[in-house]
Amino acid sequence: MTDFQSLGLSKGLLSAIAEIGYDTPTPIQEKAIPLVLQGKDLMGLAQTGTGKTAAFGVPLIDRLMEENTRPQARGTRALILAPTRELVNQIAKNLISFLKKTPLRVTSVVGGVSINAQIKRLSKGTDILVATPGRLLDLVDREAVDLGTASYLVLDEADQMLDLGFIHALRRIAGLVADERQTLLFSATMPRQISELAQSYLTDPERVEVSPAGRTADKISQSVHFMDRKTKTGFLVEQLQANPQDLSLVFCRTKHGAERLMRKLAQSGVAAGSIHGNKSQNQRDRAIRDLRNGDINVLVATDVAARGIDIPGVSHVYNFELPEVAEAYVHRIGRTARAGAEGEAVALCAPEEIGLFRQIEKLIGIEISVASGDVPPLSAAASRSQRGARNKGGKPGGKKPFQKRASSGDNDNRSRSRNQRRRQGSRRDAA
Structure with missing residues (x-):
């Protein structure tokens, strides 16, 4: 050795x-x-x-x-x-x-x-x-x-x-x-x-x-629950209350969504905090410290935290909302099973997210175990979402290197504007 x-x-x-x-x-x-x-x-x-x-x-x-x-x-x-x-x-x-x-x-x-x-x-x-x-x-x-x-x-x-x-x-x-x-x-x-x-x-x-691109840690147990978007909060509360001593990370797509979910969890008696771009640096540091010290058991976060939290005791990562870029899933669930420990990654997938879910499975090269719910069909809307996730993931598409990504076609100004605002928001979160 x-x-x-x-x-x-x-x-x-x-x-x-x-x-x-x-x-x-x-x-x-x-x-x-x-x-x-x-x-x-x-x-x-x-x-x-x-x-x-x-x-x-x-x-x-x-x-x-x-x-x-x-x-x-x-x-x-x-x-x-x-x-x-x-x-x-x-x-x-x-x-x-x-x-x-x-x-x-x-x-x-x-x-x-x-x-x-x-x-x-x-x-x-x-x-x-x-x-x-x-x-x-x-x-x-x-x-x-x-x-x-x-x-x-x-x-x-x-x-x-x-x-x-x-x-x-x-x-x-x-x-x-x-x-x-x-x-x-x-x-x-x-x-x-x-x-x-x-x-x-x-x-x-x-x-x-030392591992294929997109590979997830071997000691992370992954599962998915298929459900309607409106039932996610209640389901998550039940999961967290069933394991009150575990340290958990919950990921949302947006700052406002993360803060709203944190408040709902707190109202349900879950000791939760949040971390996102609308928080000051002192507030973000305090939330991480509270999770590390066990003062809270759940930290609700946007992707700003997906690669910045190193707390060995985190046992569960919940994808309350699936990420729009498949690679972000790898980094989210990488917050558990740190330093050789074991961990669980649980995804909550609504019907409109099935395209994003399929992109994640394609990236990591495995079929994620279905823990509950029926697998929804890949609808036309989900198919468009899947193509959008593929574009955001930077796959070859004839674009010049390092240029800002934008949707193809002549009538995509609104989509391009949304993508630009999203990147700007992400930069504010990160810097």
Whole structure:
């Protein structure tokens, strides 16, 4: 069995990671760490919850320690980009645990909090900067940070950054980072745009893949209940009340829908909180902390949280509403069965969502077990929904790379406008 000592890490770092309980690397860590230590550009593909942060964070810290230099004022030696505030905070927390015995500094910057405090922290420079693209560019425009000093660039959850419309921000940021750099791209799924992104920003990259794109964790038990949309809330309340000690995540499509459902759950006696783009950063942090501490048992969320919550105790993920992009299902249910634990993913599917459900099954390559209800036929409306989900998933369709996705045809202005508003809302959620 491979251990961290065989991967080429320094003794000091091995001691630090051993103290926090790291003994056997995960497959993505085993394959990626030696390549990062060699200075290779890397494209890493692995399902969520497999230890990608350590796969790039541990060797990155090792290389920065070996260089033995200090960051310049307003500068950073390494830049890590992630799509959501929650994921940025999670990455920063993990990195800090790795470098307790080192002089390296980690700084995180996200939207929703005081930019002046971030400017002050960045004035002295930092070794590793973890950021959402939107807030980072705000800081660049204020001349609060100099990205030209960064010789390492990490794009984490790159597919979600594309889904949220950050491609133009990524292009600008990549142009500001040092030309002579090591670039690492990590993603849970592999749509066409990720290959094009890798060709644009990586030089002769090594590709590491430890599971097929769209594969869900093996220890997640998946089931679906078919029902009318109006009966979903009552059914969910019954499920949650039957397992009052379990920690559960419930996913909705919209901010208003998530808040409305949270209130209905609370009125039914379920200890619930919510997290979405209309919440301040302090409110979002508090909700996650309450779930982690057991002060609440249920957290209702939009997809802003699908890749930013790392709570090992989450046993159930409920898809109250199916996502419009099939890949989001993989990231939602990846919030359970963390670090080798087992978990359950339960989908509630209304007749109008059957097209979305079929797209999910196609992506993950399995038939999800039917727990109750009759499978509705694929109606004309559901078929249109299925085609829409396929378009949003970035499948080949003759469109130019990285352009904003829009429906085909001459009479789709209203659909295009809705799609643009949805992406804008998602970017506000994430930044």
